[in-house]
Amino acid sequence: MQISKKEIDTVKQSHDLRTVVSSYGVKLQKKGANYVGLCPFHNEKTPSFTVNPKTNLYHCFGCxxxxxxxxxxxxxxxxxxxxxxxxxxxxxxxxxPLPSSILAQGL
Structure with a gap:
């Protein structure tokens, strides 16, 4: 069965991305209008992972x-x-959510 755009939009709007990301062990800190943290998809020491609460989107400037x-x-x-x-x-x-130690390994 195909998923309608309306159903997809409803799911996207019903979940706060910042909360979901945090539930995977990503520690986010407020920086201006956004939240930043270490990317769960690659190893890094300087936070490049950004969550925009207004758009409910994420972007990593590293990967x-x-x-x-x-x-x-x-x-x-x-x-x-x-x-x-x-x-x-x-x-x-x-x-x-997977443990953050596993996420950091890219598994």
Whole structure:
């Protein structure tokens, strides 16, 4: 069954990206209008991962990863769009954050 744009938008709007990112162990600090932290997708010592709470999007200036809450879960969990969508919408397997030590290794 195909997912409608309305359903996708509802899931995106119903999840605060900052909260989801933090649930994966990424420590975010407020910097201006955004939140910054160490990127969960590559090793770094200087924070280059940014979450914009106004747009509910993320971007890493170090590895150029970026997207919305569904994309973040897809990339972090290593799963497909549909599985991430279903997990976030409550219609599938629950999304369980991975330990940050595993995320830092890029697994």
């Amino acid at each position: 150029n990863a970026g997207g919305d809450v569904i994309g973040f879960v897809t990339k972090t969990e290593g799963i497909g769009f549909r599985e991430a969508f279903d997990g976030l919408s409550g219609n599938g397997k629950s999304i369980t």
